Amino acid sequence: MSSILEINNLSLSFGGVKALQDVSFRVPENTVTTVIGPNGAGKTSLFNCISGFYKPQQGTIRYQGEVLAGVKPPVRAAMGLARTFQNIALFRGMTVLDNIKLGAHVHMKSGLLGSLAYFGAARREEMAVRSHVEQHIIDFLEIDHIRRQPVASLSYGLQKRVELARALAMRPKVLMLDEPVAGMNREEKEDMARFILDIREEWGVTVLMVEHDMGMVMDISDHIAVLNFGQVITEGLPEEVQKNPQVIEAYLGTSDMDSLRKKLNPEQEVA
Amino acid sequence: MRIGDAKQSYEADEAILTSSTQKIWFALFLFALLLFPFVADAYLLYLGCLVGIAVISTTGLNILTGFTGLISLGQAGFMGVGGYTVAWLSANTGLPFPVTLLLAGLLAAAVGILVGLPSLRVKGLYLAIATLAASVFLHFIFAEWESVTGGMGGLSLEPAHLFGLTFQSDFGMYFIIVPLAVLMVLAAKNVFRTRIGRAFIAIRDRDISAEILGINLLHYKLMSFALSSFYAGVAGGLFAYFFRVVTPESFPLSMSIFYLAAVIVGGMGNLLGGILGAAFMTLIPEALKLLTAALTPFYPNAPIFMSPMLEIIFGALIVGFLIFEPHGLAEIWHRIRRFFSLWPFKN
Amino acid sequence: MDWLFFGEISLAGLAMGGLYALIGLGFVIIYKATRVINFAIGEIMMFAAYLFLAFAGGMEMSPWVALPLAVLGGSLLGGVIEKIMIRPMLGESSISVVMVTIGIASILVGVVEMIWGADPQLLPSFLPRKPVFIGEMYLAPKIAYGFLIGAALLIVYLLYFRFSRGGVALRATASDQAAAYSMGINVRRVFNLAWVFGSLAASLAGVLVAATGGLSPQFGAIGLSVLVVVIVGGLDSIVGALIAGVFIGWLETVAGAYLGGEYRMPATFAVLAVILVFRPYGLFGTHEIERV
Numbered sequence: 001m002s003s004i005l006e007i008n009n010l011s012l013s014f015g016g017v018k019a020l021q022d023v024s025f026r027v028p029e030n031t032v033t034t035v036i037g038p039n040g041a042g043k044t045s046l047f048n049c050i051s052g053f054y055k056p057q058q059g060t061i062r063y064q065g066e067v068l069a070g071v072k073p074p075v076r077a078a079m080g081l082a083r084t085f086q087n088i089a090l091f092r093g094m095t096v097l098d099n100i101k102l103g104a105h106v107h108m109k110s111g112l113l114g115s116l117a118y119f120g121a122a123r124r125e126e127m128a129v130r131s132h133v134e135q136h137i138i139d140f141l142e143i144d145h146i147r148r149q150p151v152a153s154l155s156y157g158l159q160k161r162v163e164l165a166r167a168l169a170m171r172p173k174v175l176m177l178d179e180p181v182a183g184m185n186r187e188e189k190e191d192m193a194r195f196i197l198d199i200r201e202e203w204g205v206t207v208l209m210v211e212h213d214m215g216m217v218m219d220i221s222d223h224i225a226v227l228n229f230g231q232v233i234t235e236g237l238p239e240e241v242q243k244n245p246q247v248i249e250a251y252l253g254t255s256d257m258d259s260l261r262k263k264l265n266p267e268q269e270v271a
Numbered sequence: 272m273r274i275g276d277a278k279q280s281y282e283a284d285e286a287i288l289t290s291s292t293q294k295i296w297f298a299l300f301l302f303a304l305l306l307f308p309f310v311a312d313a314y315l316l317y318l319g320c321l322v323g324i325a326v327i328s329t330t331g332l333n334i335l336t337g338f339t340g341l342i343s344l345g346q347a348g349f350m351g352v353g354g355y356t357v358a359w360l361s362a363n364t365g366l367p368f369p370v371t372l373l374l375a376g377l378l379a380a381a382v383g384i385l386v387g388l389p390s391l392r393v394k395g396l397y398l399a400i401a402t403l404a405a406s407v408f409l410h411f412i413f414a415e416w417e418s419v420t421g422g423m424g425g426l427s428l429e430p431a432h433l434f435g436l437t438f439q440s441d442f443g444m445y446f447i448i449v450p451l452a453v454l455m456v457l458a459a460k461n462v463f464r465t466r467i468g469r470a471f472i473a474i475r476d477r478d479i480s481a482e483i484l485g486i487n488l489l490h491y492k493l494m495s496f497a498l499s500s501f502y503a504g505v506a507g508g509l510f511a512y513f514f515r516v517v518t519p520e521s522f523p524l525s526m527s528i529f530y531l532a533a534v535i536v537g538g539m540g541n542l543l544g545g546i547l548g549a550a551f552m553t554l555i556p557e558a559l560k561l562l563t564a565a566l567t568p569f570y571p572n573a574p575i576f577m578s579p580m581l582e583i584i585f586g587a588l589i590v591g592f593l594i595f596e597p598h599g600l601a602e603i604w605h606r607i608r609r610f611f612s613l614w615p616f617k618n
Numbered sequence: 619m620d621w622l623f624f625g626e627i628s629l630a631g632l633a634m635g636g637l638y639a640l641i642g643l644g645f646v647i648i649y650k651a652t653r654v655i656n657f658a659i660g661e662i663m664m665f666a667a668y669l670f671l672a673f674a675g676g677m678e679m680s681p682w683v684a685l686p687l688a689v690l691g692g693s694l695l696g697g698v699i700e701k702i703m704i705r706p707m708l709g710e711s712s713i714s715v716v717m718v719t720i721g722i723a724s725i726l727v728g729v730v731e732m733i734w735g736a737d738p739q740l741l742p743s744f745l746p747r748k749p750v751f752i753g754e755m756y757l758a759p760k761i762a763y764g765f766l767i768g769a770a771l772l773i774v775y776l777l778y779f780r781f782s783r784g785g786v787a788l789r790a791t792a793s794d795q796a797a798a799y800s801m802g803i804n805v806r807r808v809f810n811l812a813w814v815f816g817s818l819a820a821s822l823a824g825v826l827v828a829a830t831g832g833l834s835p836q837f838g839a840i841g842l843s844v845l846v847v848v849i850v851g852g853l854d855s856i857v858g859a860l861i862a863g864v865f866i867g868w869l870e871t872v873a874g875a876y877l878g879g880e881y882r883m884p885a886t887f888a889v890l891a892v893i894l895v896f897r898p899y900g901l902f903g904t905h906e907i908e909r910v
């Protein structure tokens with residue numbers, strides 16, 4: 001399978017802190033690829049490098065065969081790299097609908113004059129976006145009932161869902177989700193897992209995810225990379241990663257296989 | 272609420288006025304604006320014109336400060352650019368007012384872009400300081416570039432004209448100022464129905480995330496500066512036509528603060544708020560004048576206290592609204608409306 | 619070129635710059651501790667200067683009693699402003715807080731004009747009148763002694779922040795609020811103290827500047843020069859405020875003497891514009907780190 005995104009020898013440091021050291025891994029096309037690793041391992045920093053917000057000191061990021069170095073964040077967004085944020089980053093001054101429509105920004109063209117007059121092409125474009133958002137995103141994510149609400153009034157779980165909606169409006173090729181189910185209850189997690197799988201299958205989008213919930217990670221990931229202290233320890237299929245003693249040691253601080261299984265797969269225990 | 276798939280219904284849903292009640296009120300309001308100059312006395316007409324000019328400038332500043340989150344202390348300077356442009360053009364070219372006002376707006380917008388350029392590297396308060404620097408330079412240019420600006424004495428100008436019509440009286444000016452104000456507010460409203468307005472708000476709320484989601488920060492910040500100073504330029508041009516003279520002292524730093532206050536008191540990031548704020552802040556000095564006139568027979572010293580009193584009231588309004596009602600008059604207005612829509616019967 | 623004239627002007631400018639450095643220090647103290655950009659600092663200076671006028675002029679106190687009283691009054695004003703108008707804004711956007719200080723400035727101008735009128739006034743002279751010569755260069759005594767008093771306070775401040783408990787608490791709060799809080803530092807009190815100390819420095823400078831140049835309700839415009847000082851030096855840098863203060867004071871005076879009074883502001887603001895473009899966070903300021 002070809003990789004849509006390839007990270008090669010990426011290094012990033014902040015003063016003395018080495019957030020990423022010689023990180024290499026690949027994201028195969030049309031998979032759910034997950035990066036796991038303890039807090040502070042450098043996962044969010046990696047996303048920020050891919051988005052173009054952090055500039056790695058070394059290494060390259062190759063997206064659809066093209067090296068991204070020097071490409072500005074908004075251009076990367078337009079190329080199909082969409083994401084959500086670990087700390088919800090919705091625009092509080094806008095309604096749910098406007099937040100989602102903002103995601104479509106890079107695919108819209110109307111200029112200032114058209115905007116001022118709200119006439120002709122500008123108006124048609126707005127209508128087209130509205131109808132796309134309504135039919136393909138709001139419906140799909142089941143957020144019809146909140147479209148008019150200001151985002152600040154929503155529950156945490158719903159806010160995460162609106163962030164996903166906004167990222168989908170960007171028409172992503174690679175959808176990066178930074179801890180999409182953190183802080184959610186069981187039911188919300190299940191919904192989110194279902195959405196992620198649907199997005200991959202029905203939309204043909206590659207999902208790159210950071211997540212701590214091992215049950216979900218093992219359930220829906222096709223490919224996993226493990227990051228620790230800024231370094232990739234291993235990557236591979238969920239089963240392989242789960243068995244890797246180095247991962248067990250680094251990630252869970254134990255080599256006791258039983259307790260590890262429990263931690264990695266809490267669902268089984270409950271069931 | 273479930274909206275059908277028909278394209279028509281989205282259009283209706285995205286309209287500025289969605290209910291028929293709203294449409295009726297808006298029509299009544301426009302009609303009142305039209306009727307006003309025929310029933311108002313000279314003083315009220317004069318106030319109407321002042322409020323109109325203030326509404327345009329406040330709306331412009333609201334776009335930049337209220338919606339895009341960039342404080343500007345340069346609004347008076349941008350108005351000055353517009354005012355001097357109109358004054359110079361009217362003295363040297365005889366162009367009709369729609370052209371001079373457009374050029375005034377465009378030149379002010381160009382200056383606005385220049386002033387916004389540091390936003391390439393600095394943001395927040397540092398940018399506010401850059402606008403302060405701009406207003407210092409502009410004031411210097413107005414005062415010193417005598418061959419163009421007439422130095423400290425300023426320029427006086429002919430009345431606005433178009434197709435042989437001259438607009439000499441306040442009555443005539445009202446029919447330039449108020450329709451323009453209505454148009455420009457509606458245009459601003461339109462901007463916030465589209466991608467550009469959303470980009471502005473996104474920059475205000477979370478600039479870094481906005482950039483990662485595809486918004487070119489510099490481009491949109493400069494656009495906001497341009498748009499905002501275009502409004503200021505037009506307002507300044509109208510100011511020039513209205514008072515028929517511009518001097519460096521017509522556009523002092525305190526005027527920039529006046530407009531900031533209007534935005535805050537009205538409601539940052541709310542166009543209706545900007546209108547309310549502009550009207551309120553313009554009328555306060557007038558109310559104070561009336562009060563002073565009423566008090567003078569009893570306290571002969573009252574007139575001396577008027578100007579400092581005004582400073583205190585302006586300051587207190589800024590501080591008071593920021594602390595107690597950060598969403599400004601717009602919020603109060605909504606509260607009143609909610610009250611009336613629930614009582615005694617809904618709608 | 620007349621070097622003696624240039625030397626004298628420069629000297630006067632540097633002395634003025636020393637006072638700017640003191641005001642800049644006051645500004646930076648407030649900014650470092652509370653992250654508030656205080657647009658009202660010029661008006662606080664003005665208020666203290668008017669208090670001095672009232673004590674030494676109106677009430678005929680000895681200037682050496684009136685001076686500390688006026689400075690005390692200005693500091694108290696700073697503390698009161700923090701308590702009733704800045705504290706409620708805790709957690710609001712920095713834009714809103716700045717606008718509150720702009721509002722405060724406007725209130726103070728109005729109050730001063732209400733009490734003392736709009737006309738310019740002269741402060742009773744209290745500094746020695748014996749001309750000061752440095753080599754051949756003459757320096758107006760008011761400026762020279764004003765500088766000496768200002769410099770003395772400046773040194774006391776620097777020592778205080780370096781060595782005293784209060785100074786340590788202030789610096790700790792400035793570098794990491796949450797950590798300072800968890801170490802048992804009363805952060806609110808530190809905020810208030812920062813305003814008191816910052817206003818104290820500004821108040822003393824206010825009286826000294828007014829003693830040389832006169833006083834009117836427009837006096838607060840000096841706050842604009844101070845703003846230039848702290849932006850050029852870096853908002854959170856004490857060293858920056860000192861160096862930029864001296865430099866801007868010098869530049870303003872030299873530009874005023876050689877080009878004319880109307881060039882004072884444009885000259886310093888030109889420096890400011892250059893700094894904003896090439897070193898946006900000032901000569902010594904720290905660049906805030908941003909995260910998502």
Ligand SMILES: Nc1ncnc2c1ncn2[C@@H]1O[C@H](COP(=O)(O)OP(=O)(O)O)[C@@H](O)[C@H]1O
Pocket residue numbers: 014017018019037038039040041042043044045046907908909
């Ligand atoms: N902007 C920054 N400045 C300084 N250090 C940072 C910055 N961003 C991340 N770091 C550091 O890099 C390391 C990795 O952080 P992060 O990528 O957020 O980890 P994770 O998402 O895996 O929890 C941490 O030590 C963090 O403190």
Ligand SMILES: [Mg+2]
Pocket residue numbers: 043044045086
């Ligand atoms: Mg993280």
